[in-house]
Amino acid sequence: MAWFSKPKYTVLASSKKEQQSRNLWTKCDGCGETIYNKEWEENLRVCPKCGHHQRISASDRILLLMDEGTFREEDAYLRTTDPLAFSDSKGPYREKITVTIAKTGLRESVIAGSGRIEGIPVEIAAMDFEFLGGSLGSVAGEKICRTIDRAIRHKRAVIITSCSGGARMHEGIVSLMQMAKTSAWLGKLKAAGLPFISILTHPTTGGVTASYASIGDIIVAEPGALIGFAGARVIEQTIRQKLPEGFQTAEFLVERGFVDLIVPRKEMKSRIAKLLRYLGCKA
Amino acid sequence: MFPLPVAGCLMVHTSRTDGPMDIKHCDFEEPLVEIQQRIDELGSFSTTEGVDFSAEIAKLKGRSETMLGEIYSRLTPWQIVQVARHPQRPYFLDYIRMMSDDFEELHGDRLFGDDKAIVTGFATIAGVRMAVIGQQKGRDVKENITRNFGMPRPEGYRKALRIMDLAARFNLPIVTFIDTPGAYPGLDAEERGQGEAIARNLREMALYEVPIVVVVIGEGGSGGALAIGVGDRVLMMQNSIYSVISPEGCASILWRDATKAEDAANALRMTAGDLVGLGVVDEIVPEPVGGAHREPMQTAMTLKEAILRSLAELQKQPKQRLVERRLEKIRRIGPVLDQ
Structure with a gap:
């Protein structure tokens, strides 16, 4: 991507799908406008016409936030044990994982590691929607807990960028327990007096919303991001009426008091760095 | 045996289940329903016709219990x-x-x-x-x-x-x-x-x-x-x-x-x-x-x-x-x- 050159010393895998789709023009999902790719990338994949923030990968998210060349990935090779030996109508979960790894070039739904934001050392975990809808399973849960462990060990802040459909059904109860596990570890982080900034991006729903995403010391959202616990279709079926316009958006959650602030992508890094400094983090 | 005035329960009534009642059968308990029907039939026969079916009824009750045990010893997840x-x-x-x-x-x-x-x-x-x-x-x-x-x-x-x-x-x-x-x-x-x-x-x-x-x-x-x-x-x-x-x-x-x-x-x-x-x-x-x-x-x-x-x-x-x-x-x- 044009807005950052990929430094040699990071070990991030960029999404294959993205590499393949580098055409000359991009159509904005928000307004349908066709935008010249160079402009699109320079604008960090935010539509210059309507301000729609297109979803970006975990690695792009990390490169966007971290100082160039400072990110070091950790626990890159953790893999699920397929605790339920799960199969659905499309076949075994194990095969789905193998296919997803080959298709996306990702290894799991979370990329975690250490890096610096404007010189401030932080531990970061970023979710990638391309990997089974960014679902939270045993590997994602463990990576987040290890991220918090490192933060406690080195006395650093934790940043988690969420982008997920929720818990991973293929891991059943084990994925549900990752909600308890990650939230419990954030309790340990809190007891250690260290800050946690939760960044919510489109979409953040289900079990991720009902665990770490919603209990940041500071919760920051990207404009227009869909954020909620229950899916819109489920709610409509329950209450038997259409949901109001703009329900479950970042803006809605700020109004209701569940998000601190909305920050456009271009300002995200500098604003997060500033917040960290207010919370006592030093470069 | 247990004192029952429970403050919260008085405010919002919730029915009790600790008394005897008619059990609603699950789909997979169908065979038990048939036996129960025959027991009921024999019972009403005994009173109307004056014939003693107590031995048969006891036998059927025994069968019903055995069957219940069998059904519940191998419940599938969906039955659970x-x-x-x-x-x-x-x-x-x-x-x-x-x-x-x-x-x-x-x-x-x-x-x-x-x-x-x-x-x-x-x-x-x-x-x-x-x-x-x-x-x-x-x-x-x-x-x-x-x-x-x-x-x-x-x-x-x-x-x-x-x-x-x-x-x-x-x-x-x-x-x-x-x-x-x-x-x-x-x-x-x-x-x-x-x-x-x-x-x-x-x-x-x-x-x-x-x-x-x-x-x-x-x-x-x-x-x-x-x-x-x-x-x-x-x-x-x-x-x-x-x-x-x-x-x-x-x-x-x-x-x-x-x-x-x-x-x-x-x-x-x-x-x-x-x-x-x-x-x-x-x-x-x-x-x-x-x-x-x-x-x-x-x-x-x-x-x-x-x-x-x-x-x-x-x-x-x-x-x-x-x-x-x-x-x-x-x-x-x-x-x-x-x-």
């Missing part, structure tokens, strides 16, 4: 789902009524309101004082409207948190009873931060320095169940279920066909036996043959013994060690491979 959701299954307040010497319900989250899908309060069970939290379903339409079918809203989870905080401050053990299809997926629940309410409970429960015993008594429906389900000891009634998603929900997403719920129930591993294997549940509380709804009092006494035994063991541990162990146990769930 039916038992877990059985409309006559004992609910939280039934257990409290049958197990406790005293119960004082405490209401409200001090922020918004009093969610009746979660009942909280202080209870004394065999002389042991504790805080109890439970999801409460209703027996009929009216009760279910009051109880919202056991689906809590954020204020329910915040009420639970308030009572657990009290318990931790005043050194009372906490016992929670899980029985919910899930957290309420409604517009108002979203507006008041359903996700935040659940998440906060998960974080706080992990660190309370008092023993926490969790019992899954019926349906353990996803995050809505887990929000009162982080503890030192997780017990599960033999015919209850606990899962990340309902079999129907899973089927409609992964099979794209809600009628494949039985397949999903098999794949999700949601029974007590499965959950012990996965390290989520510590102990299965046995139910009488035919399920808890056939012998509520007997079930309650078994559960009472299991809860008291767990509490006694946990009370012996130093507070710091209690929390350490709780965290270690949570962390171990879902081991990963490192290649």
Whole structure:
């Protein structure tokens, strides 16, 4: 991507799908406008016409936030044990994982590691929607807990960028327990007096919303991001009426008091760095 | 045997199940219905025709019992789902009524309101004082409207948190009873931060320095169940279920066909036996043959013994060690491979 050159010393895998789709023009999902790719990338994949923030990968998210060349990935090779030996109508979960790894070039739904934001050392975990809808399973849960462990060990802040459909059904109860596990570890982080900034991006729903995403010391959202616990279709079926316009958006959650602030992508890094400094983090 | 004036129950009526009643049969109990019909026929024959069929009736009753035992010795996951959701299954307040010497319900989250899908309060069970939290379903339409079918809203989870905080401050053990299809997926629940309410409970429960015993008594429906389900000891009634998603929900997403719920129930591993294997549940509380709804009092006494035994063991541990162990146990769930 044009807005950052990929430094040699990071070990991030960029999404294959993205590499393949580098055409000359991009159509904005928000307004349908066709935008010249160079402009699109320079604008960090935010539509210059309507301000729609297109979803970006975990690695792009990390490169966007971290100082160039400072990110070091950790626990890159953790893999699920397929605790339920799960199969659905499309076949075994194990095969789905193998296919997803080959298709996306990702290894799991979370990329975690250490890096610096404007010189401030932080531990970061970023979710990638391309990997089974960014679902939270045993590997994602463990990576987040290890991220918090490192933060406690080195006395650093934790940043988690969420982008997920929720818990991973293929891991059943084990994925549900990752909600308890990650939230419990954030309790340990809190007891250690260290800050946690939760960044919510489109979409953040289900079990991720009902665990770490919603209990940041500071919760920051990207404009227009869909954020909620229950899916819109489920709610409509329950209450038997259409949901109001703009329900479950970042803006809605700020109004209701569940998000601190909305920050456009271009300002995200500098604003997060500033917040960290207010919370006592030093470069 | 058990004094029954329970303050909270008087305010919001909830039917009892500890008396004799007609058992509603599940689909898979069909053969029992036929036998029962023949018993009834013979019975009325005896009175109208004056013929003594008592020997035949006794034989049929024996067959019925044997058959019930056979059916319940090899329940499939989908059949267990039916038992877990059985409309006559004992609910939280039934257990409290049958197990406790005293119960004082405490209401409200001090922020918004009093969610009746979660009942909280202080209870004394065999002389042991504790805080109890439970999801409460209703027996009929009216009760279910009051109880919202056991689906809590954020204020329910915040009420639970308030009572657990009290318990931790005043050194009372906490016992929670899980029985919910899930957290309420409604517009108002979203507006008041359903996700935040659940998440906060998960974080706080992990660190309370008092023993926490969790019992899954019926349906353990996803995050809505887990929000009162982080503890030192997780017990599960033999015919209850606990899962990340309902079999129907899973089927409609992964099979794209809600009628494949039985397949999903098999794949999700949601029974007590499965959950012990996965390290989520510590102990299965046995139910009488035919399920808890056939012998509520007997079930309650078994559960009472299991809860008291767990509490006694946990009370012996130093507070710091209690929390350490709780965290270690949570962390171990879902081991990963490192290649």
